Amino acid sequence: MSDRRPISVVLADDALLLREALAGALSAAGFSILGQAAEPNRLLELVDRHRPDVVVLDVRMPPTHTTEGLEAAGRIRRSHPTIGILVLSQYVETRYAVDLVRANPAGIGYLLKERVSRVEQLADAVRRVDAGETVIDPEVVGRLLGRPRAHSPLDELTPREREVLAHMAEGRSNGGIAELLVLDAKTVEGHVSRIFAKLMLEPATEDHRRVLAVLTYLRGK
Amino acid sequence: MLVMDAVRWRLVGLGLVGALLAAWASYGPFLWATCCHETVTAQNQVWLLASQLAWVGLLLVTYARDPAGPMWKLVLAYLAARGAWAIGYISSDATLWDVAWTVEQQLFRWAYGAVLVHVALAFPTGRLRTRFDRIFVRFVYAYVLGLSAIHALFFDSLQTGSIPPVRNVLVVWPNNELASNIEQVAFFGVPILAAITLWRLGRRWKVATPAGRRALGPVVVALPVSLTILSLDRVADASNQMWIVDAIDNLGILQLHGLILPGGFLLGTLRTRLARGSIADLAVELRAGIPVGGLQPVLRRVLRDRTLELAFPAPDGDGFVRVDGRPFEPSALGGNRVTTTLRRGNEALALLAHDADLEAEDPELIRAVGSMAELALANERLSAQVRAQLAEVRASRARIVEAADAERRRIERDLHDGAQQRLLALATRLQTAKATAQGAGDLVDEATTELEAAVSEVRELARGLHPQILTDLGLGPALEALAERAAIPVEVRAPDRRYPVAVETAAYFLVSEALTNVARHAEATGAVVTVSHQDDRLTVEIADDGSGGADVRRGTGLRGLVDRVAASGGSLTIDSQLGKGTAVRAAFPL
Numbered sequence: 001m002s003d004r005r006p007i008s009v010v011l012a013d014d015a016l017l018l019r020e021a022l023a024g025a026l027s028a029a030g031f032s033i034l035g036q037a038a039e040p041n042r043l044l045e046l047v048d049r050h051r052p053d054v055v056v057l058d059v060r061m062p063p064t065h066t067t068e069g070l071e072a073a074g075r076i077r078r079s080h081p082t083i084g085i086l087v088l089s090q091y092v093e094t095r096y097a098v099d100l101v102r103a104n105p106a107g108i109g110y111l112l113k114e115r116v117s118r119v120e121q122l123a124d125a126v127r128r129v130d131a132g133e134t135v136i137d138p139e140v141v142g143r144l145l146g147r148p149r150a151h152s153p154l155d156e157l158t159p160r161e162r163e164v165l166a167h168m169a170e171g172r173s174n175g176g177i178a179e180l181l182v183l184d185a186k187t188v189e190g191h192v193s194r195i196f197a198k199l200m201l202e203p204a205t206e207d208h209r210r211v212l213a214v215l216t217y218l219r220g221k
Numbered sequence: 222m223l224v225m226d227a228v229r230w231r232l233v234g235l236g237l238v239g240a241l242l243a244a245w246a247s248y249g250p251f252l253w254a255t256c257c258h259e260t261v262t263a264q265n266q267v268w269l270l271a272s273q274l275a276w277v278g279l280l281l282v283t284y285a286r287d288p289a290g291p292m293w294k295l296v297l298a299y300l301a302a303r304g305a306w307a308i309g310y311i312s313s314d315a316t317l318w319d320v321a322w323t324v325e326q327q328l329f330r331w332a333y334g335a336v337l338v339h340v341a342l343a344f345p346t347g348r349l350r351t352r353f354d355r356i357f358v359r360f361v362y363a364y365v366l367g368l369s370a371i372h373a374l375f376f377d378s379l380q381t382g383s384i385p386p387v388r389n390v391l392v393v394w395p396n397n398e399l400a401s402n403i404e405q406v407a408f409f410g411v412p413i414l415a416a417i418t419l420w421r422l423g424r425r426w427k428v429a430t431p432a433g434r435r436a437l438g439p440v441v442v443a444l445p446v447s448l449t450i451l452s453l454d455r456v457a458d459a460s461n462q463m464w465i466v467d468a469i470d471n472l473g474i475l476q477l478h479g480l481i482l483p484g485g486f487l488l489g490t491l492r493t494r495l496a497r498g499s500i501a502d503l504a505v506e507l508r509a510g511i512p513v514g515g516l517q518p519v520l521r522r523v524l525r526d527r528t529l530e531l532a533f534p535a536p537d538g539d540g541f542v543r544v545d546g547r548p549f550e551p552s553a554l555g556g557n558r559v560t561t562t563l564r565r566g567n568e569a570l571a572l573l574a575h576d577a578d579l580e581a582e583d584p585e586l587i588r589a590v591g592s593m594a595e596l597a598l599a600n601e602r603l604s605a606q607v608r609a610q611l612a613e614v615r616a617s618r619a620r621i622v623e624a625a626d627a628e629r630r631r632i633e634r635d636l637h638d639g640a641q642q643r644l645l646a647l648a649t650r651l652q653t654a655k656a657t658a659q660g661a662g663d664l665v666d667e668a669t670t671e672l673e674a675a676v677s678e679v680r681e682l683a684r685g686l687h688p689q690i691l692t693d694l695g696l697g698p699a700l701e702a703l704a705e706r707a708a709i710p711v712e713v714r715a716p717d718r719r720y721p722v723a724v725e726t727a728a729y730f731l732v733s734e735a736l737t738n739v740a741r742h743a744e745a746t747g748a749v750v751t752v753s754h755q756d757d758r759l760t761v762e763i764a765d766d767g768s769g770g771a772d773v774r775r776g777t778g779l780r781g782l783v784d785r786v787a788a789s790g791g792s793l794t795i796d797s798q799l800g801k802g803t804a805v806r807a808a809f810p811l
Contacts (some may be wrong), residue, residue: 015642021649028653065634067693090637090680093690093702113641114676117648117669148710150747 006032007130010050012043012057012072013088014065022056022116029123038062040072047076052083053130058113059089059096070100077104084129088113089137097140098215105208109135109171134171134211141169144218156198164191169214173207231288232281235297239280242300243273249307272479276300279487283347286490292347295340296486302333319388327373327389328366334411335365337482338418341444342425345436345490354421361414368407376400415448430557432526433578436493443485450478500586503593511597513604514544520573523590528558530574533602536610541572544601546608563591563598571598615790622788626726629686636683641676648672691729695719699729700750707748708740715752720759724809727789728752728761734782735763735805743767743803757811764804771797782807 009031013019016038023033034050037043039062047055055076059069073085084107087100097110109129115121115137125135145154145166157165167177178188196203199217204210247270251263276296284293305325338361342354349355370391377395378387426434426441450469457465468474503523511519517531532541532549541549551560551574559577563570573587580587591598648669655665691699697715704711719725732750739748745767753760771779779795782805786793791809 015638015646017646018642018649021646021653025649025653028656060637065638066689090641090683091689092680092684093688093698094705095690095694095698095702113645114648114673114680116645117652117673117676119649119652143705147705148707150710 006030007054007126008032008034008050008052009126010035010037010043010046010052010055012037012040012055012061012069014038014058014061018116022122025116025119025122026056026126029119031123031126040068043072044075044079047080047083051080054084054086054126056086056088056126059087059091067096070096073100073108074103077108082107084126084132085109086111086125086129086135088116092137092139092143094140094144094219097136098219101134101136101212101215105134105171105211107132107134110137110140111135112137112139128171128176132208133173133176134208136170136211136215138166138170141166141218144169144215147218153199157195161191161195161198164188165195165214168192168195168210169218171208171211232284235284235293236277236281239277239297239300240274242304243270243277246270246273246300246304246307249304268477268479272483273300273303275480275483275487276303279483279490282487282490283345286493287346290347292343292345295336295343295347299333299336299340302329302336305329305332319390322387323373323390327376327391328369331365331369331407332362335361338414340486341418341440342421344440344486345493350425357417357421364407364410364414368403372400372403372407375403412452415452419445419448428557430526430528430576430578432493432524432576433557435525436489436578439485439488439492443481447478447481447485450474450481500589500593503590507594507597513601516594516597516601517544520590520594524575524579524586526576526579528574528576531601532572532574533605534569534572536606542605542609544605544608546605546610546612548609561587561591563587565595565599570595571602618788619790622727622785623723626687626723630692633683633687633689636679636686637689641679641683644672644676644679648676687726688729691725692722696725696728696752699725700732700752703729703733703736704750707736709745710747711736712747712749713752714749716754720754720811723789724759724811727785727791727809728759728807731761731782731785731793731805731807732763734785738771738779738782739763739765739767739803742771743769745802754811759809759811760806761809762804762806764802766802768799769797769801769803770799771795771803779805 009026011019011023011026011033013022013036019036019038023036027033034052035046037046043055043057046052055073057069057072059067061068061072069087069089073087076083076085081104086109088111089096090113092112100110101108107129109125111122111125115125128135145162149155154162163181164177167180172180174185174188174192177183178185181188193203195201201213201217204213247266248263251266276299280293280296280300283290283296287293308322308325335358339349339358342358343349349358373389373391374393375396376389377392377397377400378389380395380397422437422441422444426437429437454466454469457463457469500523503519506519506523517529520531521527521529530543530549532543532551535542535548541551543549549572551572554560554574557577558574559580561573561575561580563573570591573591575587651665651669651672655662688699688702690702695718697713697717700713700715704713720728736748736750739745743765745765748763748765751760751762751764783793786807786809789809791807793805793807795803795805797803
C-alpha cells in the first residue's frame with residue numbers, strides 16, 4: 001500500500017447501471033479501472049490483456065445468472081494466481097464463500113453486494129485482496145457465528161474473544177484486528193491463542209491458513 | 222302345465238327328424254328282403270345307430286345354442302347326406318326308385334365327406350372365418366359332387382349285375398372301366414383334402430384365444446384320431462394286411478370310431494355351453510357384493526376369458542377410462558379381441574373388450590351378463606369416472622404448484638437483477654456525490670442507510686421466494702443454509718447429490734415450513750433434518766424434541782405441509798405425541 005502506483009482493477013457485472021456506478025466510485029477512491037465486462041468471456045479476455053492487480057466481479061452473470069462469477073473466479077485463479085479476486089454476491093449463504101476461498105485463500109474475497117454503497121468498505125476490501133489477504137463479508141461471518149448450536153466450545157468464548165474470532169474469520173491479520181479494535185498487537189495475540197486453545201485448533205501462523213481453519217471450524221457441525 | 226315355447230317345439234320336431242334319419246341310415250336297408258350283405262347285420266348296425274344318434278344330439282345342442290345360426294343346419298345336412306347310404310340297399314322295380322337311387326347313390330353318396338370338412342372348419346359357430354377356408358370348402362363340395370356327377374355319366378349299374386337290378390338314369394356313355402378310373406382318381410384326392418383340413422384346423426387352434434381353444438380342443442383331437450383309424454383300416458384293407466383289419470375289427474375300434482367325431486363336436490359345443498351355465502356364478506357373486514374394481518376379475522371368471530377388460534365412458538364424454546381412472550385405448554387391442562358396448566337404455570354403461578370367439582360362440586351371453594351386472598357396472602362406472610377426475614385434478618394441482626415455483630424463481634431473478642441493482646447503483650452514486658456536495662453529507666448518509674435497508678429487504682425477499690443455492694448446489698447445501706438461519710440448533714443429514722428440480726423444491730419448502738412451525742409452536746431446543754433416498758423415493762424427516770401434540774386438523778401450518786407434499790405426488794405422515802416431540806416424514810416419488 002505504501003507505493004503510490006494506483007491499484008488497477010477490471011470490473012465485471014452485467015447490470016450496466018451498477019457497473020458504471022462502481023467504476024465511478026472506485027475511480028474516485030483512487031483506483032485505476034482498466035476495463036469493464038458484462039459477461040465472463042469478455043472478462044477473461046480483459047484480464048488476459050490488462051493483467052490487473054484485482055478483478056472485481058459479480059457472482060451472477062450471463063448466460064444462466066447462477067454461479068458464472070464463481071466459475072470465472074476459479075479460472076482466473078488458475079491462469080493468473082497472483083491477481084486478486086473480489087467476488088460481489090447477493091447471497092449470504094456461507095457455502096459460496098467457503099467454497100470460493102477453500103482452494104487458496106490468499107488474495108481472494110467474498111463481499112456482499114450491498115457493501116458497494118459504502119465506497120470505503122469496498123475500497124478496503126479491494127486493497128486487502130490486492131495485499132494477498134482473505135476477505136469474508138462480516139454478515140457471512142455473522143451467519144456462521146450466529147448459527148444456533150446445542151453444545152459448543154464457542155459458548156466458552158468471552159464477548160471480546162468472539163469479536164476477535166469474527167475478525168479472524170473475515171480474514172483480518174492481527175495487525176488489522178488490533179487497529180479495528182483499538183488494542184495493541186500483543187493483546188490481540190493473547191486473545192488469538194486463547195481462542196485456538198478453547199476451540200482445540202492447531203495454531204496457524206499464516207493469516208490466510210488461519211482463516212481457512214476458522215471457517216472450516218465454524219462450518220462444521 | 223309345462224309351457225312350451227316355439228324353440229322347444231322346434232327342438233322336439235328336429236329331434237324326431239334326426240331320429241328318423243339316424244334310424245333310416247342304420248336300419249333302413251332291412252326294410253327290403255334282399256338285404257343285406259353279410260357284414261351288414263342288425264348287430265353291427267347298432268354302432269352306426271349310436272354314431273348317428275350322437276350326431277342328432279349335436280344337432281339339438283347346436284340348435285338350442287343358436288337357432289338363428291348356421292351350425293345346426295350343417296349338422297342336419299350331414300345326417301341327411303349320411304342317410305343317403307341306406308338307399309343303396311333299396312330293392313324295387315319302380316322307375317321312381319331308379320331316379321331316387323341315382324340321385325342319392327350316384328350324386329350325393331360322398332357328399333357327407335364334404336359336409337364333414339365344412340363342419341370341422343366352421344365349428345363351433347357354423348361360419349367360415351377366412352377367405353381360404355371359404356374357397357377350400359367350396360372346392361371340396363365341387364370336387365366331391367362334380368366327380369360323382371362325371372362318374373355317373375359313365376357308370377352303367379346294370380352291367381355290375383347287382384341284385385336287384387337298378388338303373389343309373391344318368392348314364393350317357395356306359396363305360397365302367399372309365400368310371401372305375403374316375404373313382405380311383407377321386408379317392409386319390411381324399412388324403413390330400415383331409416391333410417389340408419387338418420392343417421387349417423391346426424392353424425385355427427394356433428391363433429385361437431383361450432375361449433376358442435376350449436371349444437376347438439375336442440375337435441382338434443377327435444378329427445385326426447378318427448382319420449387315422451379310418452385310413453389305417455383302408456390302407457390295411459388295400460394292402461391285404463388282414464391282421465390289422467381284424468385287429469381293428471375285433472377290438473371294436475372301427476365301431477367305436479363312429480362315436481369319436483360326433484363326440485368331439487358335442488364335447489366342444491358343450492364346453493362353450495358351460496360358459497352360460499356359469500352365469501349362475503355371477504348371480505352368486507353379485508348377491509355377495511362385488512367391491513369396486515372387482516367386477517373385471519369376476520367377469521373374467523364368469524366368461525372364462527382371461528384377457529377380458531372392462532372400461533367406462535370417460536367423465537368428459539371423450540374416450541374411455543378403466544376403473545382406476547387410467548385411460549383405456551380400444552384401438553390398441555391386439556389379437557382376436559373385439560369390444561362390446563353394454564347399455565342401459567340409450568346410455569353407454571361400459572365397454573367390454575373380450576375374445577371375439579366369446580361373441581361368436583354365444584351372442585346372448587355377453588348381453589345377459591351385461592344386464593345382470595347392470596347395477597355393479599353403474600357403480601364401477603361412477604367410481605372410474607370419479608377416479609379419472611381425481612387424476613386430472615391431481616395433475617392440474619401439480620401443474621399449478623410447478624407454475625407457482627417457476628413464478629417464484631422469476632420474481633426472485635427480477636428482484637436480484639432489477640430492483641436490487643438499481644437501488645445499489647443509486648446508493649453508490651449518492652456516496653460519490655457526497656464527496657463533492659459538502660453540507661449535504663448527512664442527508665446523503667441517511668438516504669444511503671435507507672437504501673441499504675431496502676437492498677437487504679429485497680435480498681431476503683428474493684431468498685424467501687426461491688433460494689439460489691437450491692438451484693446452484695442442490696438440496697443438501699440449501700438445507701444446510703436453512704439450518705444456519707434457523708432460530709434453534711438444526712442438524713442436517715443429507716447426501717450430497719442432486720434430485721429432480723420439482724422434488725428438491727418441494728422437499729426444501731417442506732423443511733423450511735416445518736422448521737418455521739417448530740420455531741413457532743414446538744418449544745423445541747433442537748431439530749434434526751434427515752434426507753435419504755431408496756430406489757425411487759426420497760424421504761425427508763424433520764424431527765424436533767419439542768412438546769409434541771401437533772394435529773393436522775388444527776392450524777394451517779401442518780395442513781399447508783400436507784398440501785405441498787401431496788401436490789408433488791408424495792405422502793406425509795406426522796408423528797406427534799404429547800411430550801415426545803414431533804416428527805414430520807415425507808416421501809416423494811423420484
